[in-house]
Amino acid sequence: MKILLYISSIVVFLFTGLFYFQENIFAEWRGHQLAYLRQLKQINQDSEHQEEENLSIKLQQIYLPEMNRIDRCVSCHVTIEDPRFADKKNPLKTHPGNYLEKHDPEKFGCTICHDGQGRAIVWDDVRADSKEKFWEKPIIKKPFLEANCFRCHVKPLSETPTYNRGKYLFETSGCLGCHKRDGRGGYLAAELRGLGDASVHQKYPTNSLDPKLLPKFNYNRNLAYIYESVRFPKAQPEDSVMFDFKFSHDDALALTVYLKSLSIKQPGIEKLPQEPEKPLTLLARGKKTFQLFCSACHGENGKGGVKNRNYQKDVMPTLNLIAEKMFLYEKEDADAVIEAINEFGDLNLTDPEPDIPGFNRVLAQFTAVRDIILNGNSAAKKDPEGPAPFNMPSWRKSIPRKDVTSTIAFMISLYDFEE
Amino acid sequence: MNEERKIDSAVSALSQYFQNLKQFPQNFLASVARHGALDSRRARAQAVFSNVFLHVHSAKVHRFSLRWNYTFGLGIMCVGLFAILIITGLLLMIYYRPDTQHAYNSMKDLIYIVPSGRLVRNVHRWGAHLMVIAVFLHMARVFYTSSYKKGREFNWVIGLVLFIFTLALSFTGYLLPWDQLAYWATTIGANIAASPRELTDALHLTWIFDIGTLQKRLLLGADSIGNDALIRFYFLHSVFLPLLLTLFLMVHLWRIRKDGGLSRPDVIDSRLLEGLPENTMAQKTFAAKSKKTYNLVAMVRGKRISFDDDSPENLVDTIPHALTYEFVAFMFILAITIVLSYFFDAPLKEPANPILPENPAKAPWYFLGLQELVSYSAFMGGIGIPTIAIVGLALIPYIDRTEGSVGKWFENKSGLRLTLWSALFATVSCVAMLTITVNFGWFRNWFPQIPQLVIIVVNPGTILVLLFSIWSIFTIKIFDSIRFGAIALFTCFFVSFIILTYFASIHRGPNWGFYWWPSLWPIN
Numbered sequence: 023m024k025i026l027l028y029i030s031s032i033v034v035f036l037f038t039g040l041f042y043f044q045e046n047i048f049a050e051w052r053g054h055q056l057a058y059l060r061q062l063k064q065i066n067q068d069s070e071h072q073e074e075e076n077l078s079i080k081l082q083q084i085y086l087p088e089m090n091r092i093d094r095c096v097s098c099h100v101t102i103e104d105p106r107f108a109d110k111k112n113p114l115k116t117h118p119g120n121y122l123e124k125h126d127p128e129k130f131g132c133t134i135c136h137d138g139q140g141r142a143i144v145w146d147d148v149r150a151d152s153k154e155k156f157w158e159k160p161i162i163k164k165p166f167l168e169a170n171c172f173r174c175h176v177k178p179l180s181e182t183p184t185y186n187r188g189k190y191l192f193e194t195s196g197c198l199g200c201h202k203r204d205g206r207g208g209y210l211a212a213e214l215r216g217l218g219d220a221s222v223h224q225k226y227p228t229n230s231l232d233p234k235l236l237p238k239f240n241y242n243r244n245l246a247y248i249y250e251s252v253r254f255p256k257a258q259p260e261d262s263v264m265f266d267f268k269f270s271h272d273d274a275l276a277l278t279v280y281l282k283s284l285s286i287k288q289p290g291i292e293k294l295p296q297e298p299e300k301p302l303t304l305l306a307r308g309k310k311t312f313q314l315f316c317s318a319c320h321g322e323n324g325k326g327g328v329k330n331r332n333y334q335k336d337v338m339p340t341l342n343l344i345a346e347k348m349f350l351y352e353k354e355d356a357d358a359v360i361e362a363i364n365e366f367g368d369l370n371l372t373d374p375e376p377d378i379p380g381f382n383r384v385l386a387q388f389t390a391v392r393d394i395i396l397n398g399n400s401a402a403k404k405d406p407e408g409p410a411p412f413n414m415p416s417w418r419k420s421i422p423r424k425d426v427t428s429t430i431a432f433m434i435s436l437y438d439f440e441e
Numbered sequence: 442m443n444e445e446r447k448i449d450s451a452v453s454a455l456s457q458y459f460q461n462l463k464q465f466p467q468n469f470l471a472s473v474a475r476h477g478a479l480d481s482r483r484a485r486a487q488a489v490f491s492n493v494f495l496h497v498h499s500a501k502v503h504r505f506s507l508r509w510n511y512t513f514g515l516g517i518m519c520v521g522l523f524a525i526l527i528i529t530g531l532l533l534m535i536y537y538r539p540d541t542q543h544a545y546n547s548m549k550d551l552i553y554i555v556p557s558g559r560l561v562r563n564v565h566r567w568g569a570h571l572m573v574i575a576v577f578l579h580m581a582r583v584f585y586t587s588s589y590k591k592g593r594e595f596n597w598v599i600g601l602v603l604f605i606f607t608l609a610l611s612f613t614g615y616l617l618p619w620d621q622l623a624y625w626a627t628t629i630g631a632n633i634a635a636s637p638r639e640l641t642d643a644l645h646l647t648w649i650f651d652i653g654t655l656q657k658r659l660l661l662g663a664d665s666i667g668n669d670a671l672i673r674f675y676f677l678h679s680v681f682l683p684l685l686l687t688l689f690l691m692v693h694l695w696r697i698r699k700d701g702g703l704s705r706p707d708v709i710d711s712r713l714l715e716g717l718p719e720n721t722m723a724q725k726t727f728a729a730k731s732k733k734t735y736n737l738v739a740m741v742r743g744k745r746i747s748f749d750d751d752s753p754e755n756l757v758d759t760i761p762h763a764l765t766y767e768f769v770a771f772m773f774i775l776a777i778t779i780v781l782s783y784f785f786d787a788p789l790k791e792p793a794n795p796i797l798p799e800n801p802a803k804a805p806w807y808f809l810g811l812q813e814l815v816s817y818s819a820f821m822g823g824i825g826i827p828t829i830a831i832v833g834l835a836l837i838p839y840i841d842r843t844e845g846s847v848g849k850w851f852e853n854k855s856g857l858r859l860t861l862w863s864a865l866f867a868t869v870s871c872v873a874m875l876t877i878t879v880n881f882g883w884f885r886n887w888f889p890q891i892p893q894l895v896i897i898v899v900n901p902g903t904i905l906v907l908l909f910s911i912w913s914i915f916t917i918k919i920f921d922s923i924r925f926g927a928i929a930l931f932t933c934f935f936v937s938f939i940i941l942t943y944f945a946s947i948h949r950g951p952n953w954g955f956y957w958w959p960s961l962w963p964i965n
Contacts, residue, residue, distance in 0.1 A: 158792075
């Protein structure tokens, strides 16, 4: 019995001591701050200036109550604002670039840009990039880091080239033909706002099925999945109806960065004010709308050729021959129609009517096209027993009326009157 | 100590003042510990008797009670763990914030920057798990040594009440970290509270008598788990249930003394007492140290415990022997808790997200067996069978009134054999029922339109209860002994609890489907 008492007491004493040592002597952050003091001494060994005498080893943090964050990164990253450490290794490295001049760490903290677990003081827990760490926002590295700029920023920045490319690709590939973004878009696929917030532990999206992808994304499963679903849509689920856009690796990467930026508003953060955009011309607006909503199914610039399963006509309608369908055989007539739409908004509201032959026929066709866009249209099945083909969605809720008519104007302008 | 300090006229008041000041330390000590040095049996007895904390002990204990392989110190471990939990709990209360906005963040701050926060939190978590285990084992020990007989019946019931409080404390504390684990485990618990709806719906009584929803609302303070539930659980966990548990613990310990002390056999083989501390002073005689007389304070009810082996040689002083053994048990369990705390961090998953259920959502481990039963029938598994179990346990001392071998494990060789056979029977029954349900499903898989009432009454849980009851009654008949029937039933209950808990924790995965191992769960 006495032996058991001695052993138990020694064990209690030993492990409490181990806890003490771990916390007060062998803590990571203490080691880094000590290394900092040593390096300071080295830097200052020639001069008389002894700044390290005034520095004590203690936990540092940036307290940001409006954002409900506390960032303790500065306990290890002591030198982010000290230019003398620019050539050293992390964590004692100066912050690259001039970002800190525009984003005062005391006001912004660190995790608002870099993600990671700000309240932790152990690097593995801060990084939180493994399955055993239950933090939903692991530290994010370039180029995906660019996505986080757009928690506040609205305009594309020169510092975010990958994001800019991704945004361009998104808005010209017709993604919103199936997906929704901020409630606007097609009905066949998921709403994309919030994709940037998905995490391993929110279990959405699921894991990439290709283990070779993971290392490329710093083992961040969600980034790997977003990339995989953009580049290899048929990987999962196998019966996915998403088209294969045959993106290159770089383009898929850029799209991943853009999609990562589609996150839900963080508490305490306000987006920068949106500068008023230069108003676009009618055709530019129409092109923009077309590229955003229509081009995936109807082809780039309406050239068609996109297969529609079990559809009677096999492929989705081409839209660059609309002018002909609308009985506009001369370029002047087409231009007059476009002018009328530009002036009055809708061909039904023109006063006076444009002076073109058979305007009533043109008007009827225009209205028919406009109504198909607004109300949708169901596609006839080729094989009655087969699966349903893709229907034309109703865009009434997603596209403002002005943009619908400008899209029709754009489609009219696509017709090649030369031949 | 009793010398009077006469104010000698030869000593001036001023020098008396300094003399008193000088003698302050020893006078102070003497006023605190009025028994003086613990070198005489009388001093030791008085130390125990006159100290409010120590006088729950008797002044002398029987050597048999000190055998470690009799009680395994489990009662002390329960109390010791409770004390550890109170201390660590009080420390945690300084930093924990019981508000849905701040609870999770306060946990993170506790772990990372509160000095010793990680240690205190881990000790609290593992201490809680160990306390549940210790309470189970203590109940088993008391049962198997027949220590619920001979006047100790009510103490057994008090012990059951303490057991329920322990589980309630653990359950309420589980919610406080406000992470996914906490939120969804509590969801399961709250829905079990609402499970009488299964019964009232099957009987079409819900419109008049919706006790299920009432219970759930009482528990949560709302219809879903939110701030109301958190503050309610915090209050229960930190204030109300610890108070209740302390009160009942006082009664429990008081009853031990009044019912005759720690149980032991009437006749003790002297070989069993080898190696235990001896009463070396029994042979010596010594002059009484004073002329103090004692008044009769109370008569302790109950049959005078026969003391064939209770001669003075076998009674040893509580100080130091019983206290030493208690201290050993306490240090042992403290060592285990601290070692566990060093190597394993208490879990903290991502913040609670009401729209994203855990899959599988699992109750705390000691309720997993229950959850398995709940998967068959919510009412039966959540309320029906636990009530039957608790009532059955509470009835044991009142049904088994045989004057059996108190203080002997398993009664005798026959009893040991019976325990092993019962364990086998329980294992086979449980595995059989589990195999049937995993491979073939149950009634609703075969007869989709079957009334729910049939499933409530006939499901694997109730069938197991029936099988165990039949086995127990069969045992009573064969051995012509109620005690043996009790052993059979208790063993079946204990073993089936362990098996169901193991099964639900390892072999139940997403959507409560059967998986051979957690690594085979589908990547979600």
